[in-house]
Amino acid sequence: MTPSTHCRPLRARQIYHGLCPAKSFPKPRYASVRTLYHPDSGGSEILDSEALVLYFPAPKTVTGEDVLELHIHGGSATVKAVLSAIPRCATNTSSSGKGAGGAIIRYAEPGEFTRRAFLNDRLDLAQVEALSATLSAETEQQRRAAVRGSSGSLGRTYEGWRAQLLAARAEMEALIDFSEDQHFDESPVQLARGVTAQVREIVRRIAAHEEAGRRGELLRGGIRIALLGPPNAGKSSLMNRIVGREASIVSGESGTTRDVVEADLDIRGYLCTFADTAGFRTTAHDPGGAGDMRGSPSRTEIGAVELEGIRRARAKALESDVIVVLASIEPNGSGGHEIRYDLETLKLAASCQQCLVVVNKRDAVSSSDLSTLVNEFKSNVLSKVEGLEMAQPVLTSCIEAQNGASAGNDPGGIRAFADRLASMFSSMTSLPVALQDLHGVTERQRQLLAQCREQLEEYIDKIGCVDIEGDGHLEEELVDSEPDITMAAEHLRYAANCLGRITGRGEAGDVEEILGVIFEKFCVGK
Template sequence: MFRYALRSVLKQRPRNFGTAPVPLPYQSWHYHLSRIRSLSSSSLPKINDALFIRNDTIYALSSGTGRAGIAVIRISGPDCLDVYRRLCPNKAVPKPRFAGVRTLFEPGPVDAPAANIVDSDALVLYFPAPKTVTGEDVLEFHVHGGPATVKAALSAIRKCSPSGGIRYAEPGEFTKRAFYNGRLDLAQIESLGDTLAAQTEQQRRAAVRGNSGTLGKTYDSWREQLLLARGEIEALIDFSEDQHFDESPAELLTNVTKLVKGILRAIQLHKLGSQRSELLRNGIRIALLGPPNAGKSSLMNQIVGREASIVSAEAGTTRDIVEASLDIRGYLCSFADTAGIRTKTLETLSQPDGTSAPAIGAIEEEGIRRARQKALDSDVIIVLASVEATKSGAHRISYDVETLELAAGAQQCLVAVNKADVVSPEPLKQLMQNFKSSVLAGIDGLRDVEPLTISCKAAVSPAAAGLTDAGGIHALTEALAQSFSNLTSLPDDMQHLLGVTERQNQLLSECERHLRDFMAEVGKSDSYDEPDVVLAAEHLRLAALRLASITGRGESGDVEEVLGVIFEK
């Protein structure tokens, strides 16, 4: 009976409240059952909604446009077999899910013999409902991919029903039918869109992880538990005077609170997954900082593989931010070369010949301001220092303290020392040790950072052709890739959370807000105010509605507002 439904759910989820739910009064069973059914009757998509699902048959070119060896035309709907019989007269329908070779004819009058051949040796596949991509009968024609052949095949399909029962599909309509026939939920559809839009290997992996349906099942499970808990609370509201409950109102609210706390903890993990997946989708932002003439532009050109920034021996060449997008080890990145940062009283930024650096002008000052802002907006910061010769002929590492302190607050930070070619290995090793112990060790957030040595000049010299990692650029790139992994990786048992999208994250935040409002309301039992159980039940309803909006299953409303946008992607 329904009164024990929550008990069975909770036994499967020991982290949620584990005691039995409140038994419902026997005389009110039918009333209560109808109430709960009304809460969850819309848990599946409305398949017969006339606004979205029609009884006509649709077709479209499923493969890419343009000249190709093979073009795939997909047909979905109740008239698939009629289309086949018109295009392949007097030929048996291929065995379901097995390919058959057929000659396609242009349909003429029903009783007239077929005349014009559309395509010979076309491949035909038939998939009967309901276990198809759309949940309907599906027919596919794999024809030769020449533009004229494809155009003729599409025209022939349209002629199979002059009355308009067969029409060209609207954008995303195959996916929409799959949704309304229960083959996909919104979370899977968003993941499918990410799969199609993936430009890098990491984007593809994240999209595939979200396509398993695990997320949708999780959100449906949370929603079911919240609706059952709401039903128990509303039963308490309606029948508390009957005195047929095994638990007091306080005990019931305590048990529901345990359930809500468990869901809140899980939501935090899902939001973490969303933050990391957004980095993969939108790209990781990298800022290259350092003093003037440290070689930032040369390093950027080495990493992006082209002359994106102007390189000159004159300090301060870069006054504005130069950005470039690239794929580094499968991660989409936005790389920004910034103006050299220096202060008006910076002793370490004297010129290589020992003279003082020129004064900071208005244009350079604006470039420095933009560089600082870019650093604050970035996910990874690369701080560049350089080996410089002093007037006496010795060498030192030139750096900017403010830049190092700025980078220390970043999520991920790399420190690289350029111009390693100007000094021999042993003195360079000593310089690096002193730099780490006397400079980096004194800055919170950089004590454990191991600085890298690079030489942009050595990387482009003719002698670099036979070297594995000339100039240390490869090692720097590998360190960058590791920092990307630190930003985006999750434990193996949480990999599916990389499929959480920004839309889902926003709805999870709204669900979290309603659940915290519920916690605040029931928390009044510890104070002078009595909790309003009616308001508490309403918070659970609103939280469940947000979960329904994620998967598209549940009450209509804001779910339907996002359907068009998602399906057309």
């Protein structure tokens, strides 16, 4: 355990000498072994016989203040004893806990050390958010994204953009305020042209940061996966095999899953939320419709509860990042087998940017028959669904996975299924090596970047400069009129404020509110 005290130099020395009487103050940034005594015992009551003490003087500390660290040996009782003794170290301690100079020795509030680091310019707000993400990271990919955002490079980039916008705005406002009294080398049109070139470059780079923010949010918030398919295709069984527990009820009765069942899972370091949904099937009065199911054994009327489950399944699919659509190998009633599928679920999967087709129950037929059925399925069904023409189905068997009865080291093909998902996740979230720091762009930052971009686009609109040839060469759209410099300067001010709100170094007055939201997630004192 490592209790830390952040305080003024005099207070750090008072605490040290109270706990370690007759011992010299440790050399800064060197570890020293000390025996800690209760300050009221006169050196007779030992709290820890071999504590490690380190002193870090301001301003080159994590918070920018003096830091005294006590590395304590023992369990919670020892730590509690030391913590209760620290307030007694201040001279002339009163019952209220106040010592010399009216200072109060108390426990740090949640996030207080980080707040002090921010206020003392040791961290910018983007780094504070990265630290919060590091503390809450549950998977390897979340940890990596958080670490990439903690370097401070994002804050330096946004402060650089803000400085450019402030300088451009200053030139424009000087032109507005003093154009009648002073001679300027540049006309309003020439000044606007030079500034617009910078603005266009910032807009281009903001677009890259926004896209990276969307990818990073998939890592932090988790990738949403919807399992779709006809009843009894094995959606619930597949989910249970992937999750590793009985998250969904499995039954041979159609419509067993009526509501959406969700479970969180770490797949190859990616946080995922699997949603097992109700099976899609058509009603008796809708044969051959959008949800027509080949090989369906019956056209029984569907009850209101199951209809509601299908409606919720459809809604869940539309809001998912990945759709996994299942088909299954079933008897066809004439002594053979066929692949049973639901056309609506295939179309829903095709409409999603990322989808995967799974053919379950591969154990029902021989290898040669399986190959024939899959090839027919690809040529007769998938090739006719726009967006699935090149789909390569994953073949699984939940029964083999459950019993471990399969050749090779991948019973039931579950590992191959997870590998395909992980490859898909990587393509959804990866960035070039040179841009991997952008994984640290949070949703709050992305929204502010979008606001900044909108203001800069408004600036370009007000200034009247367009890239006619598409080659970066700017021409005046309003040839016979002066650009609206006053409104353009205001748009630059708003854009700069958006960037300042990202780092916490601008004019924005909501920094304390933002800090409060972030620090709610911190552990005590961090």
